Amino acid sequence: MLASPTVASTRLPERPPFSLRARLLTPLADGGTLHEADGLLVVDGGGRIAYAGAASARPSEAEGAVDLGKWVLLPGMVDLHAHLPQLPNAGLGAGLDLMTWLRRYVFPVERDFTAEEASVAAPAAWRAFASAGTTTALVYGAVFEASLDVAFEAAEAHGLRLVLGKVMMDRITYDQTIDPATILDRSLRESIDLCSRWHMRDDGRLRYAFTPRFAVSCSMEMLRESAAAAAAAGAHWQTHVSEDRGEIAEVARLFPEALDYVDVYDRAGGLGERTVLAHAVHLSDRELARLVDTGTRVAHCPGSNLFLASGVMPLGRYLDAGLSVGLGSDVSAGPDLSIFGAMRVGFLSWNALRVEGRVSSSVPGPLRWLRMGTLDGARALGISDAVGSLEAGKEADVIAVDPSFAAPVPGEEDDAAEDLMSRLIFRAHPDMVRAAWVRGRSLAGPGARG
Numbered sequence: 001m002l003a004s005p006t007v008a009s010t011r012l013p014e015r016p017p018f019s020l021r022a023r024l025l026t027p028l029a030d031g032g033t034l035h036e037a038d039g040l041l042v043v044d045g046g047g048r049i050a051y052a053g054a055a056s057a058r059p060s061e062a063e064g065a066v067d068l069g070k071w072v073l074l075p076g077m078v079d080l081h082a083h084l085p086q087l088p089n090a091g092l093g094a095g096l097d098l099m100t101w102l103r104r105y106v107f108p109v110e111r112d113f114t115a116e117e118a119s120v121a122a123p124a125a126w127r128a129f130a131s132a133g134t135t136t137a138l139v140y141g142a143v144f145e146a147s148l149d150v151a152f153e154a155a156e157a158h159g160l161r162l163v164l165g166k167v168m169m170d171r172i173t174y175d176q177t178i179d180p181a182t183i184l185d186r187s188l189r190e191s192i193d194l195c196s197r198w199h200m201r202d203d204g205r206l207r208y209a210f211t212p213r214f215a216v217s218c219s220m221e222m223l224r225e226s227a228a229a230a231a232a233a234g235a236h237w238q239t240h241v242s243e244d245r246g247e248i249a250e251v252a253r254l255f256p257e258a259l260d261y262v263d264v265y266d267r268a269g270g271l272g273e274r275t276v277l278a279h280a281v282h283l284s285d286r287e288l289a290r291l292v293d294t295g296t297r298v299a300h301c302p303g304s305n306l307f308l309a310s311g312v313m314p315l316g317r318y319l320d321a322g323l324s325v326g327l328g329s330d331v332s333a334g335p336d337l338s339i340f341g342a343m344r345v346g347f348l349s350w351n352a353l354r355v356e357g358r359v360s361s362s363v364p365g366p367l368r369w370l371r372m373g374t375l376d377g378a379r380a381l382g383i384s385d386a387v388g389s390l391e392a393g394k395e396a397d398v399i400a401v402d403p404s405f406a407a408p409v410p411g412e413e414d415d416a417a418e419d420l421m422s423r424l425i426f427r428a429h430p431d432m433v434r435a436a437w438v439r440g441r442s443l444a445g446p447g448a449r450g
């Protein structure tokens with residue numbers, strides 16, 4: 001057992017207020033990184049961060065704080081793309097093309113995602129997100145309305161910060177219970193009802209995302225109506241774009257009037273700052289410029305993109321253009337929920353493009369990836385004023401990581417911030433996240449909580 005024996009799980013605070021003494025590592029909203037080897041995090045009774053900085057500046061509070069020893073406090077990870085019903089499939093189907101994988105692996109498991117199934121699967125899934133170090137997730141459900149209520153109820157009880165939506169499909173669907181003539185109206189009505197029940201619940205911890213699956217499975221009318229409904233409710237809108245060449249060709253066939261894939265969503269009124277598009281692997285210059293101009297957000301899911309041989313996103317080109325990008329696990333096309341894992345594959349994918357001469361710039365360092373997996377993800381969801389970094393005034397969405405899990409030999413915990421983050425990315429261990437809190441409330445899942 002590699003875990004540090006110095007911190008008993010019973011000593012970890014369950015509710016605010018509390019103070020933790022540990023190493024601190026966080027991006028800062030104004031740029032740069034805060035790294036305190038002997039840091040102090042003070043969380044007030046309302047679950048907000050009252051102080052994050054050197055312990056030496058607050059000696060009396062540091063004296064009474066729970067001492068986490070060598071553990072590292074990081075902002076909770078933000079996962080911008082995952083599919084709740086697909087979690088049981090994680091790790092299956094590597095190398096299939098997208099459309100074959102959807103038919104063979106995804107639709108069968110989503111078809112069975114009833115409310116009863118969700119009552120077991122959703123609580124387990126939210127614990128699994130927390131175990132991976134994720135405190136905020138943007139997630140797709142299945143098509144069945146009742147399963148979404150169950151999933152939201154489970155998240156309400158668990159404490160995860162969640163943006164979730166019912167998948168909408170009217171062109172191809174796995175739902176055999178729906179009359180094709182009424183599917184659009186029904187799907188839209190159910191989505192609007194779910195949004196009215198759950199969007200901004202618990203002071204905005206739970207939010208709703210209208211979720212048309214992708215252009216292949218949706219009519220223009222469904223895309224347009226869902227985008228309008230999201231705008232009217234001030235809710236999010238999420239879908240997939242430009243993931244795989246076969247899919248892109250199919251979209252061109254289905255929407256001959258559109259200039260390209262992004263233009264399909266543009267014509268539907270779907271682009272903008274409340275929209276997160278997953279993948280965006282093969283964007284043309286025109287598509288990229290249009291996403292930047294409209295402030296549309298993109299979820300980069302490098303593990304998924306290699307798993308299904310979809311392609312390698314030219315992230316450097318996108319960042320240079322000013323695109324808003326965060327990271328997504330895309331379980332189950334991505335094999336695990338870890339955003340540390342997404343950083344690792346993203347980093348290596350960039351290196352691969354560079355080796356091939358397709359990008360000239362060097363891959364950014366580990367601290368840039370930490371920012372992408374936390375603060376940039378929060379920005380993509382429009383909640384970076386509340387979460388995404390450990391800074392006074394923000395809500396205390398925090399994880400505690402035991403770096404001994406990532407050490408190659410015992411005692412090799414790193415002193416420099418870059419080195420520490422590099423180990424957490426490239427030697428991420430499934431049990432290294434020992435605790436997670438949202439608004440200072442501990443989440444079930446991480447090892448320290450059992």
Ligand SMILES: [Zn+2]
Nearest residue numbers: 083240278330
């Ligand atoms: Zn997906």
